[in-house]
Amino acid sequence: MDYQEAVESLLVIAERFNLESPRVLYACSGEDTTPARVWPRDNILFVDSNPCRTRVLQEQGFRTLTTDIETLENAGEFDVIYTHNGPAKLHKCIEMLVNKAYVISNNTYSIRDRITGCTLLGATKREDDPEFPGMLKKIWFDDDPTGFFKEIQTYEEFQKHEMNADVRRSFESIMKESGLEKKAAFETLKKYYQFYKKYGELYVFQKI
Numbered sequence: 001m002d003y004q005e006a007v008e009s010l011l012v013i014a015e016r017f018n019l020e021s022p023r024v025l026y027a028c029s030g031e032d033t034t035p036a037r038v039w040p041r042d043n044i045l046f047v048d049s050n051p052c053r054t055r056v057l058q059e060q061g062f063r064t065l066t067t068d069i070e071t072l073e074n075a076g077e078f079d080v081i082y083t084h085n086g087p088a089k090l091h092k093c094i095e096m097l098v099n100k101a102y103v104i105s106n107n108t109y110s111i112r113d114r115i116t117g118c119t120l121l122g123a124t125k126r127e128d129d130p131e132f133p134g135m136l137k138k139i140w141f142d143d144d145p146t147g148f149f150k151e152i153q154t155y156e157e158f159q160k161h162e163m164n165a166d167v168r169r170s171f172e173s174i175m176k177e178s179g180l181e182k183k184a185a186f187e188t189l190k191k192y193y194q195f196y197k198k199y200g201e202l203y204v205f206q207k208i
Contacts, residue, residue, distance in 0.1 A: 155186045
């Protein structure tokens with residue numbers, strides 16, 4: 001995920017969840033200030049462990065913080081967090097300072113393991129990710145070439161049809177990862193598919 005994709009994803013989240021002027025925690029390299037083109041600077045907090053970058057951002061009028069837990073404890077609440085391969089310490093900080101936020105990342109594995117209380121709403125394709133095998137892969141972005149979800153809307157219909165390999169792998173992964181029963185896993189699978197067919201490739205988590 002590059003910076004342009006990050007901004008586009010933030011816009012998607014803002015629209016999807018009716019956030020007119022989201023408070024954004026931009027936890028990544030501060031070399032790019034693209035989010036400032038989207039929202040007022042007061043709504044964006046850059047978090048970067050590199051003091052040289054944070055100093056440049058401060059000179060441009062941006063709010064900045066380091067990744068020290070002590071510094072972040074009083075940072076406040078955020079509607080959206082964008083993190084670009086953030087360090088483990090930052091993930092711990094996010095746990096502490098976020099009441100309810102939508103977390104966007106290109107590092108699904110680390111967020112899944114290090115942020116408690118997050119519900120996975122979906123994932124982009126990561127067929128090159130050996131640590132996250134089988135989870136929500138190519139099916140979301142093929143525009144349903146088999147027509148599977150055009151014909152199947154209910155769990156009863158789902159039971160009568162044989163799943164193709166992509167659907168079966170995703171369905172089984174959801175059950176394994178979430179512990180959901182089959183009917184609930186089907187509803188989750190359908191929700192994931194519909195969300196990503198409309199909004200495109202993102203990692204999106206909801207902290208609850």
